[in-house]
Amino acid sequence: MGLAAKLWSLVCDHIFLHDEITSRVDISDEAMLEEAYQELMQAQNLFSRVEDTEMIDYAVLNLIAAEKRYDYVLKQIKNRESIKG
DSSP states (O other): OOHHHHHHHHHHHHHHHHHHHHHHSSSOOHHHHHHHHHHHHHHHHHHHHOOHHHHHHHHHHHHHHHHHHHHHHHHHHHHHHHOOO
16 A cells, blocks of 8 residues: 555544544543544654655644644643542
């Protein structure tokens, strides 16, 4: 499978994962954090493997977005725990 096909597959997985997450009403903090972490690991893997100069921008932006999502989810969980605590 070529690099472009792999990237397209990752994009499709991300879109469907996002739809799945937003359609679920009850998702645990741990599951949400794990999904964000997995997305971050995939983005880091893609970034480390991309060789096509046309895909570098996508890989960089995808990595930044995944990092921001993970940081946001972690911050929200910490805020909820401090309110409960």
